[in-house]
Amino acid sequence: MSAQPSTAQPTTPAISLATLRAVLAELKAQEPERGCCWDRAAMIVALRRMQPGTAAGYWVESECEPNKWYWVYRPAVAPVEMCLCEDYKQRGGPCKHALAVRLLRACEETEAARATPAPIPFPTERYSPEDRFELTPKGLAYLESTDPDPEPPAPEPITARERMIGALVLDGTCPTCGAIGRVVHGGYRAGCEYCFG
Numbered sequence: 001m002s003a004q005p006s007t008a009q010p011t012t013p014a015i016s017l018a019t020l021r022a023v024l025a026e027l028k029a030q031e032p033e034r035g036c037c038w039d040r041a042a043m044i045v046a047l048r049r050m051q052p053g054t055a056a057g058y059w060v061e062s063e064c065e066p067n068k069w070y071w072v073y074r075p076a077v078a079p080v081e082m083c084l085c086e087d088y089k090q091r092g093g094p095c096k097h098a099l100a101v102r103l104l105r106a107c108e109e110t111e112a113a114r115a116t117p118a119p120i121p122f123p124t125e126r127y128s129p130e131d132r133f134e135l136t137p138k139g140l141a142y143l144e145s146t147d148p149d150p151e152p153p154a155p156e157p158i159t160a161r162e163r164m165i166g167a168l169v170l171d172g173t174c175p176t177c178g179a180i181g182r183v184v185h186g187g188y189r190a191g192c193e194y195c196f197g
Contacts, residue, residue: 015107019114020045023106034099041099050104058104060097072101 024042028034040063044050048061057073060083074081081098082088088095094102127133135143173180 015045015104015111017046019107019110020103023103023110027103027106034094037094037096037099038103040096041103044096044100045104045107048100050100058101060100070097072097 020042024038028038031038044060044063048063050058050060053059053071053073055073057071059069060072062068062070062085070083070085072081072083080094081101082093083095083097085095085097088098
């Protein structure tokens, strides 16, 4: 039985050789007991096709058999990745395919971190507190003459006729004559003081 990925167009990862070398050296230093398995995993990442599957795993192309793929996945309860290859079945894991997936993920994370733009630096003050600008007497006089929070104008008082109608008075355009001013909206009619007057 030969496993195949679900899509016909597998992709090769787009990572640089320098990133692969740097990440490989880091992982070898972290887990030296894996020995040459890391080198074999690097060969798979560099020369074979790997692609994420529909579930939480990767399809990894076989090094020896054409058109053969291995499924590498990591169950939630397992400490390491699992693979469907014969090496994993006989000796346990992680095999070179599982290490290749781990290496690929580390390379992609490194490349993504490099691609992230640096944050925009916070602007620094151009002047020291001693060198700040000072207002001239003329500028201070202007600031004192302007009221920063003027009070709104008082509304015009409601006339006796408007109070008698018990209507709503708004400023706007009269629908009857087109005049602009106070419009009385009462009952089924609306008009200005000239139309009701």
